[in-house]
Amino acid sequence: MSVDSYSEEAKALKKLNLEKATNFMRQYRDPDSRELKKLSAHQFMEVWSHYDKDSNGYIEGTELDGFLREFVSSANVQDVSPEAVSDAMLEELKACFMEAYDDNQDGKIDIRELAQLLPMEENFLLLFRFDNPLESSVEFMKIWREYDMDGSGYIEADELKNFLRDLLKEAKINDVSEDKLIEYTDTMLQVFDANKDGRLQLSEMAKLLPVKENFLTRQIFKGATKLTKEDIEKVFALYDRDNNGTIENEELRGFLKDLLELVKKDYDAQDLEEFEDTLLRGVERDRGGKINKKELTMILLALAKKSNEEP
């Protein structure tokens, strides 16, 4: 290598590093057209973890401002610094942007929403677009049981890989190499493993596989109004998916998961089990983890009472 080409290269590298430091998004744009390049799974993860600075699973508040400033100014052919985006412009931009991308309208960008925004490898993108959200937590618990093959109470890397492989298969994608699949698994694990123990617990998997609605967050269960017989019938029907007159197995665990979600942000299989013990001890008499309508009524009344007592 000649000295000249070396110094050219060094200059280019220096420029790239400088751009990275001032605007992280710029490296993912084509230097001429300024269009976003297709991101690999790994690059997507880089973007995500760069902007979700506190790794809480959302790009929000000042993180969101920072991302938007850099996202927009990096599209400029001239080197405008992120600060060149005025506050007024930013507010306007944010309004439009959130309108378009904040699907669940919580004012934050989650990973699924970012995945819709950035161009990515198609097969990897698919993993964020599969037939979701799930109908309910009952379906979630069925999937959980299927993929926690060793019953450890966690989805470990190999189990996650099986899950992702099946997702791709379902989407009729059969040409993903084992290496790619491992890359996808690593990336998904890094993104969703919030407590960094190298495996997914229930609450982490719940982010990867969201359900349409937690039925129990509806107003009636927040003690706002009195629980009517109709309400109870409705809840019962929601969880007794096979209509056999009792809530059991995944139906019961789906119900427990929804309950748990109301009180806890992070939870694992052990929490669910302990919760089941406490909750059923009072109402269920040795019938092997099933609850009938009467028992459900008692549980819901106890909960309504409790939430009425809380300020």
Ligand SMILES: [Ca+2]
């Ligand atoms: Ca965050």
Ligand SMILES: [Ca+2]
């Ligand atoms: Ca497992």
Ligand SMILES: [Ca+2]
């Ligand atoms: Ca974890």
Ligand SMILES: [Ca+2]
């Ligand atoms: Ca049932």
